[in-house]
Amino acid sequence: MTDVPLHRTASFSPIRFLRPLIGPVSAVVVAFVIGGLLVALLGQNPLTVYGLLLSGSLVGWANLSVTLQLTTPLIFTGLAVAMAFRAGIWNVGVEGQMLMGALAAGIAGYALPVPAPFHVPLCIVAAAIGGALWAAIPALLRVYLNVNELVICLMLNPTALLVTGYVATHPLKAPGPTNKLPDILDSARFTNYSIFSQLNTGIFVAVALCVAFAIFNRSTVRGFEWKLIGLNPRFAHYGGIRVRRDVLTIMMASGAVGGLAGAEQVLGVYGAFYDNFSPGYGFDGIAVAMLAGNHPLGVIVAAFLFGALNSGSSVLQMELGISKYLVQVLQFIVVLILAAKFSFAFLKRRSPDDRVPPASPVPQSGQSHVTET
Amino acid sequence: MLSDIAYSAIRISTPLIFAALGGLYTFQAGMLNIALDGFMIIAAFAAIATAFATGSLTAGVIAGVLASMLLAAFLALFNLRFRAHIFIAGIAVTFLAYGLTALLLKSVLGQDGVFASDQIPTFPAIQIPFVRDIPIIGPLVSGHTLLVYVAYLSIPVVAWTLYRTRWGLRVRIVGEAEDAALAAGIRVDWIKFQTMLISGLFCGLAGAYLSLGYVSLFAKQMTNERGLIALAAIFFAKGRPVRTAAVALLFGLATALSVRLPQVTGAAPQLLQLIPYLVTILAMVIVGIRTTRDNAHNGGWRFDQ
Numbered sequence: 170m171t172d173v174p175l176h177r178t179a180s181f182s183p184i185r186f187l188r189p190l191i192g193p194v195s196a197v198v199v200a201f202v203i204g205g206l207l208v209a210l211l212g213q214n215p216l217t218v219y220g221l222l223l224s225g226s227l228v229g230w231a232n233l234s235v236t237l238q239l240t241t242p243l244i245f246t247g248l249a250v251a252m253a254f255r256a257g258i259w260n261v262g263v264e265g266q267m268l269m270g271a272l273a274a275g276i277a278g279y280a281l282p283v284p285a286p287f288h289v290p291l292c293i294v295a296a297a298i299g300g301a302l303w304a305a306i307p308a309l310l311r312v313y314l315n316v317n318e319l320v321i322c323l324m325l326n327p328t329a330l331l332v333t334g335y336v337a338t339h340p341l342k343a344p345g346p347t348n349k350l351p352d353i354l355d356s357a358r359f360t361n362y363s364i365f366s367q368l369n370t371g372i373f374v375a376v377a378l379c380v381a382f383a384i385f386n387r388s389t390v391r392g393f394e395w396k397l398i399g400l401n402p403r404f405a406h407y408g409g410i411r412v413r414r415d416v417l418t419i420m421m422a423s424g425a426v427g428g429l430a431g432a433e434q435v436l437g438v439y440g441a442f443y444d445n446f447s448p449g450y451g452f453d454g455i456a457v458a459m460l461a462g463n464h465p466l467g468v469i470v471a472a473f474l475f476g477a478l479n480s481g482s483s484v485l486q487m488e489l490g491i492s493k494y495l496v497q498v499l500q501f502i503v504v505l506i507l508a509a510k511f512s513f514a515f516l517k518r519r520s521p522d523d524r525v526p527p528a529s530p531v532p533q534s535g536q537s538h539v540t541e542t
Numbered sequence: 543m544l545s546d547i548a549y550s551a552i553r554i555s556t557p558l559i560f561a562a563l564g565g566l567y568t569f570q571a572g573m574l575n576i577a578l579d580g581f582m583i584i585a586a587f588a589a590i591a592t593a594f595a596t597g598s599l600t601a602g603v604i605a606g607v608l609a610s611m612l613l614a615a616f617l618a619l620f621n622l623r624f625r626a627h628i629f630i631a632g633i634a635v636t637f638l639a640y641g642l643t644a645l646l647l648k649s650v651l652g653q654d655g656v657f658a659s660d661q662i663p664t665f666p667a668i669q670i671p672f673v674r675d676i677p678i679i680g681p682l683v684s685g686h687t688l689l690v691y692v693a694y695l696s697i698p699v700v701a702w703t704l705y706r707t708r709w710g711l712r713v714r715i716v717g718e719a720e721d722a723a724l725a726a727g728i729r730v731d732w733i734k735f736q737t738m739l740i741s742g743l744f745c746g747l748a749g750a751y752l753s754l755g756y757v758s759l760f761a762k763q764m765t766n767e768r769g770l771i772a773l774a775a776i777f778f779a780k781g782r783p784v785r786t787a788a789v790a791l792l793f794g795l796a797t798a799l800s801v802r803l804p805q806v807t808g809a810a811p812q813l814l815q816l817i818p819y820l821v822t823i824l825a826m827v828i829v830g831i832r833t834t835r836d837n838a839h840n841g842g843w844r845f846d847q
Contacts, residue, residue: 211649259629306823314830319629321823323576324774327767328819335812452637459630492648494762497641504634509624 192507193460193467197474200502204495213489225484226477232484234363237372238438240476242267244375245430246454247461247468248382249300253423255386255463257399260420262307262322263427264451265329266300270428272333273299274435275442276341278353285356292357293374293432300428301421303329308420312413318420330445337444348444359437369437375469378426382465395419427451456500459507475500547798549682553756554801555794556693557582557748557765561772562790563693563700564744567737569781570704572717573628577617578769580636581742585610585749587643590662590760591650599663602754603689607746613639614742615735622731636769644762651760658759665689665755689751694787696744701783713737745769774822780829793818 205215226236246263253260277295281288306325310316334348343351359369386392397405398412398419406412430450435442457475461467478500482493561578568575588609593602617635620626651657665687674684704710715723716733723730748768753760771793779785800814 207645211645261629261633310827310830314827314834316826316830317574319576320574320773320777321826323770324819324822327770328816328823331812331816331819335810338812339810449637452633455630455633490648492645492654494641494644494648498638498645501634501638501641505620505626505631505638508626508630508634509620510626 189462189464193462193471196460196503196506199506200499203502204499207498208491208495211491213491218485218489218491218495221485221488222478222481224481225488226481230363231365232480234368235366236473236477236480238363238366238368238476239479240473241369241372241375241433241437242430242450243453243457243472243476244372244379244469245426245433246450247457247472248375248379248454248465249423249427249430250454250458251461251463251465251468252382252395252426253419254458255399256395256416256419257402258308258311258416258420258423259317259319260304260307260322260423261319261455262304262325262451263423263430263454264447264449265322265326266303266424266427267431267434267447267451268329268333269303269431270296270300270425271431271435271442271446272336272350273428274432275350275353278357278435279351279441282354283356288354288356289359289436292353292436293429296428296432296435297425298428300431301425304420304424304427305417308417308424311420312416326451333442334444337442343441350442352441353436357436358440359433361437367438369433371433371437374429375433378429379465379469386465391415427454430454453500456504459504545678545682547795547802550801551791551795551798552682552686553690554797555791556690557752557756557768558772558775558790558794559693559697559787560744560748560751561769562775562786563696563783564741564748565769565772565776566700566704566781566783566786567713567740567744568734569776570710570717571713571734571737572720573621573734573738574773575617575632575738575741576629576769576773577613577632577635577639578741578745578772579765579767580632580639580769581610581613581745582749582752582765582769583643583763584613584639585746586753586764587646587749587760589750590657590753590758591646593754594651594659594662597661597663599665599754602663603747603750606750606753607743610746610749611739611742614738614745618735618738621738622734640763643760647760647762656759656761662754662758664758687755689747689755692747693751697783697787704783709733771818771822774818774825777829778822778825793821796821 201219205219208215208218224232226232246267249263249266250260274292274296277292278288281291283291303325307316307318307321310321311318337350338348341350343349359371362368362370386396394405394410394415397408397410398415402412434446434450439446453475457468457471460471460474475496478496479493482496485491485495486493561582564581565575565578585606589602589606592605593599596602613635617631620631620635621628647653647657667685667687668691670684674680676683702710704713712723712728712733715726716728716730720730723733749765752764752768772790775786775789775793778789796814796817800811800817803814
């Protein structure tokens, strides 16, 4: 982050645009190589496996539409995580925020008989509020009591699962054996675009949201301020940014986007709130955001990659009997590689600072510091 | 009924106590290790797979501990050498372990969700000669399996290493004032690496107990966030060993109640399962209020985190 030039250089160079891609692309390649070795150890041909992953996710509209359906929640959760991470806030509670948003959408979807054109927006707003309020808990604790938001978020994920599970099994349970809320009304349903999958309007909402945040981040003062908070909160504070208020806002906005992931699942995919419906989209969002480098447009690409892997993996499971969890392994190898700061000197921009040897042998320890709160 | 619940609370608390003791070392060394669940799941898998293949419990436990320590060393490598953020690396390692065990469950043991077999040996219950005849306490304390006793007997050992040895002093210095530790010539990264390995050791025992002692099966994600609850116990007790174990026991009791009470009263199990999480959040709020009051002149929000 220190090599951001102070002024925009006039000359166009493709290197400047490609440089941010080197990290993510090489991480994915390395992860695939490691995954290939793993597959070989399990006695399968890596090329067959990857070929099947590719064809099972991208070839033909049937497969592609499943991929797009699985991409949609990852765009939402990836964007939610990216917004918070960009501002240096550890919102790893997107899973819980998504569940809360889904519950809110599920309730608004069946309990409020609203005329058709208003019902979907109403459910979306309900989901956003649900997610934002759930995210407000760690945010308020962070801002006013200096409590580590990561631990609170991690605790709130299972809490949300239990709370929504309680609601779906006891007070609002639909009649029947399944633990779910009653089906939402038809007026609250997203349009379905494919007979092969539950691909729905949600994907356009997701992409539009990413584009909106890309513009917001790049072209508004507030977007710049949020980035500054992530880079150096103290500097941001002395620069006149109201860090507390902004951290609250960022966290709640992130939670709202997480809640929308839940709305998409309820309004577009399942048509009701089901207990324990999520296979961990909120956690996958962390991987998406890491691969995207917290850039909203990168989120779309990263979510598509992981969505395709998820979709291809079910074909893999059927054809070769390899567990679909191979994809989870690949995904988090990518995260590990991207989290590590390998020092490849030749990739770094040369600057005068590089030639100055470090003054003291003190290792950079700030990364592993933990505020005990 | 009551002694029944107390007996199962002791059993249920065992993996929590193991994991909490493991997490304690890294906590005291200033690393918030959120990968306890990952260590446990990989140990649980390695333990049951080895015990199934060899028929030996000892081999199973050793394999579990080694697998867990290997993963711990891997996390330490990424955090200490490659300077990956401990939170991100921890989350990645945990989900990597979840995914890897589910993958291997399918490919090696040929099962999709749950693996169980008659060929897995079980731990014999240990009847302590004189203790078991004591009226009320006897049946509670006696008749558990070996790893349960190891867990409870580890508590004083952990307290001793952290508070009564030179090495423990170093660990705590590293945690409280890393710069001072460096200035004093302590090899900070080496100490941190050691605490991470010990974390792996204890989580390995926790995982081996889960799949071989507590039940005789392996299910994907069978740790059920026990690592998080152990972390919660550590936070609640502010890192003091005996208190941490006591809180873990308390959480175990809450879990035992959440298993039993619904059968009796018809209450929703979810609400009782919430207890450990809510207690933790409450505890962190209380600690937060206290420290904020102490640093009132700083305004509570420390800008450099």
